[in-house]
Amino acid sequence: DVGAISWFATHNTSITNKNTLISPDNKGYAAYSWEHDHEDVRYLDNTPGFVAAFPNTNAGDMSPNLNLKPGSGPTENEFDNARIIGERQSTKAREIYRTATTPLTGSVDSRLVYVDMENVTVGGAFTPDGKEHRTCPAVVGASTLAGSVEDGPAIPGFTEGMRNPVSHIIDALKVDTPSWLASCQYPKASLVPTGLLSNLYPVTPRILPLQIVKIGRLHLVAGPGEFTITAGLRVRRTVAEQLGVPVGDVLLQGYANAYSQYVTTPEEYDAQQYEGGSTLYGRYTLPAYQQEFAKVAASLRAGTAIGRGTAPPDESGRQFTLQTGVVYDNPPMARSFGDVLTGPAASYERGGTATVEFVTGHPKNNLRRGGTFLEVQRLVDGRWVRVLDDGDWQTTYRWTRVNGLTGTSKATITWSID
The missing domain is CATH 3.30.2330 (arginine biosynthesis bifunctional protein fold)
Structure with a gap:
């Protein structure tokens, strides 16, 4: 294996x-x-x-x-x-x-389509009230900035469940959400209508990839966002019904191919917790996904081709970063890069911690892709053999800027010995 x-x-x-x-x-x-x-x-x-x-x-x-x-x-x-x-x-x-005793046998197949999630007409077969509804241009809700109780707050002044925006903060952003969009996104407290801004600069995605991959009896539904437990279950049930397979043979692979924040059920959306505020395309985002994934599943089951739709534009040439490069680095006076500031002890007990410090520059000078910032080596038959590096749980590499004015830094390496 x-x-x-x-x-x-x-x-x-x-x-x-x-x-x-x-x-x-x-x-x-x-x-x-x-x-x-x-x-x-x-x-x-x-x-x-x-x-x-x-x-x-x-x-x-x-x-x-x-x-x-x-x-x-x-x-x-x-x-x-x-x-x-x-x-x-x-x-x-x-x-x-x-x-495990059941082999994964059978054919391999897949379907992928691109869907404009801001402009989906959702049929009554997939909506809670059985009526036709539409998705909306993307809006980031006020409760998005609240963060979540369990995983961490974001910005003070915002709370989960917000339906009425904090007016002085919204005014400071100088972004107006038209009434028709606020109505479409109800009961979300609109913070930034990113779907309206994306014509100027792509803030949130509009065209998203929806994919189903068949590996024998296993069907992976690739969703471009963070589906909640119940939202994912509803998608799995929809796809399983279309494919004519048990729901246990359908898994939702989240965070796949693109990222469009969260996907909640209409009921979860109404609560406007962090996840609902982060559901970009309105109350019927999940029903839209169910409808469009059902089409993909039907094509996969029938073995027929399906139109892929219009792929999203390539925006790689317009990307920018707020990260700065390394301005300058200097060793301390009378020191050189690589000098040992704190050496290891002659020996350690099991369960102890070895700590060493070196004069260094900013780690952005060399990100060590495919390599490592540290090694723990053992002498074996006269040859040093690497046993741990910076990818191991027992080791830690910390960089500290000692003096920003002079550009001096140190690296602190620790090894918690098993």
Whole structure:
């Protein structure tokens, strides 16, 4: 066996937005723990071996913060939480993997279409009241800026469930939402009508890719957003009905091919929590997805071609960044880059922590793609062998600007020894 893929719905927000380290969060730890467990994975030296993938599904309203506050649950340590939540996913995935008996056999096929999600007429077969409705040009709701109770607040002055905008903040943005759009998006408190601004500059997407991939009996519905648990279930049921397969053979692959914020049910949309405020195309966004995915599923089942529609424009030439480059770097006086500021101890006990500090420049000078910022090596038969690098859970690389005026920096490397 060369690998395993395990879909489970949860946000990668065990580690809070105050973290400044590059981190794969709980799903990254799930993959790491499985790939480094030598009971399941056998490889020599650093030869790539078993690949464990943990993609997300319809995790729009599923938080790993079990105590319903950022960085809390099951412990009060965010890094421990990422490890524990990751272990739970990895442990269950391995249990299923070891007991699996049904081969994934059959044909491989797929369909992909592009849909203008701001202009979908949704038939009554997919709407709650059985009447025809339309989606709307995208609007970011006021409660979007509130963030969420469980995963972290965003901007003070905004709260989940807002239906009436905070007027002085809205006035400061100098963005007017016409009454027809506010009515279409009701009961959302409009913050920014991004769909109207996108003619000037693409703020939020309008044309989105909808895809279904068939791998034997497994059908992956690729949705370009964060579908809530119930929204994802409704899509799965719609697609399963069209395909004539059990709903258990249909999975929603979220965050796929594009990103258009959240997708809630009409009932969830009415509550205008963070997820509803972030559902761009109005109350009937989910019914529109159900209708359009049903068309894709029908084509896949019949083996017929389906028109792809108009692909979104290539906006790569218009992208910009607010990130600055490295202005300048200097070593401290009487020092050189690479000098050791704090050396390691002669020896350590198991369970201890080794810490070293070096004179360094800004890490943006070289992002070490395909490489690493640190290695822990062991002397084996007269040869130094790498056993850990900056991708391992036990190691940490922190960069600190010591003096912004003189451009001096240091790198602090820690190794928590098993």
